[in-house]
Amino acid sequence: MNQMHGTAGRTASRPVDRLMHDPPGARIALKILLFVMASSFFHPVFAADAAPYSADPAPARRSELINLVRQDCGSCHGLTLKGGLGPALLPETLGDKPVESLTATILQGRPGTPMPPWKPFMTEAEAQWIVNQLLKGFPSER
Ligand code: HEC
Structure with a gap:
């Protein structure tokens, strides 16, 4: 390899040099490695944020x-x-009404009244979160 750094081999050695120092395969492998490391590092954080046991939706979903x-x-x-x-x-x-029945009203609506079912648009946990917010005084923003 070193002979190629002579004046004679200068032009010829450039692409080889570039390949040796910056081979595209190695770049891609490095990116994949970094991605895997980053995702495994962040995974528990994301999982905790969107965990089903958590009553509170993630911040972006809260705003929605x-x-x-x-x-x-x-x-x-x-x-x-x-x-x-x-x-x-x-x-x-709403104060004296049970959380479960209010949650059910949101999810299923009230047949025979204009209150529509919201089940297609939110999970049960999210409907319950809405009820809890309504009972506390609904936030105007996040
Ligand atoms: C098309 C009109 C309409 C929309 C949109 C609507 N509601 Fe209703 N909602 C009603 C009506 C009408 C009732 C009363 C039904 C009845 O007479 O029992 C009601 C009842 C309710 C009740 C029960 C209240 C109580 O005192 O028992 C809750 C809770 C409720 N709605 C929440 C929601 C939430 C949350 C949304 C949005 C996700 C929503 N509603 C969207 C018309 C609507």
């Missing part, structure tokens, strides 16, 4: 749910949730 309640639910329950076509969803009005 808050917007959904303010906009979609708000179209019937009022933008400030003080009631409209649907009843008020305030701590004062």
